[in-house]
Amino acid sequence: MTSHAPSQPPRNDPAPLGSAIVTGGTAGIGHAIACALHARGFGVWVTGRNVPEDRVLAEIGSRSAFVAVDHSSSSAGAATVAAVDDRFGPLRVLVNNAGRRHGATVSALDATEIRATLDLNVLGTMMMTQAVVPRLTAAGGGSIINMSSRLAVVGMPAVSAYSASKGAINGFTVATAIELAPAGIRVNAVAPGMTRTPLIDEWIAEQPDPVAAEQAQSALVPLGRLGTPQDVAAVVAFLASPEAEYLTGMILPVDGGYTAA
Structure with a gap:
């Protein structure tokens, strides 16, 4: 477990709202x-x-x-929280974003791959949540935001293991929201639709007609376009903020109306 900080860490300039942990925060939606x-x-x-x-x-x-941490390890949550010091102020937010996409038909499911998906997507979220609760409680409360998916509630071929992992996140979110409410800790989840991450951009580029492929996917969305990492990030930032202090136990779709349709 190692930490890497800016060359001149602002130890005497704590953030106005305290600090946040974003797992898997170096690229894509997490970075946004x-x-x-x-x-x-x-x-x-x-x-x-x-x-x-x-x-x-x-x-x-x-x-x-x-x-630096591998969130598929059962000890990753405790090790991560131990590495987070108070240079930015008290810990107030956890965003459980680290995860993996698992694509396989039912007939091709592999137990090792399923376990890897559940270890990272589900166990990683649970252990990080457990690890931050004492710090958030000591700070007088805070916000935990879990990353779910439209595929937790909308069926699609060849993603059953991934969908199952995100369904587990939904159940974990509502249960912990009730359990942690007395400590002033809010727990919500965000469920993105198809979002223009590098992975999706790569998939579109690989299609025989990339323009037609993007148009076809966009046509499935009532708002008429694919999401961006910034669309998801804006909702997460709101849920983390004091303005959302009366919201807990929500599974919030950020999908342009896809699941509503």
Whole structure:
């Protein structure tokens, strides 16, 4: 477990709203969330398996630092929280974003791959949540935001294991929201639709007609376009903020109306 911080960590300039942990926060939706939280007034700790390029922390902002961790390990939650110091102020937010996409038909499901998906998507979220509760309680409360998916409630071929993992996240979210409410800890989940991450951009580019492929996917969305990481990040930042202090136990779709349709 190692941490990587800016060259001049602002130890005497704590963030106005305290600090936040964003797991899997070095790229894609996680990175957008880290940037949005920093812009809202949080200091941000991002986690990942590999130390990112310096520009990743620079893009987030001056109040950011990195912790190297594999969230599929059952000890990762405790180790991550132990590595987070108070340079940005008290810990107030956890965003459980680290996860993996598992694509396989039912006939091709592999037990090892299923366990890897559940270890990262479900166990990782549970252990991180358990680890931050004492710190959030000591700070007088806080916000936990879990990353779910439209595929937890909408059927699609060849994603059954992934869908099952995100269904588990929904159940965990509502149960912990009730359990942790007396401590002033709010627990919500965000369920993105198809979002223009590098993975989705790569999939679109691989299609025989990329323009037609994107248009076909966009046509399934009532608002007429695919989501962006910034769309998701804006909702997460709101849920983390004091403005959302009366929201808990929500599974909030950020999908342009896809699941409503």
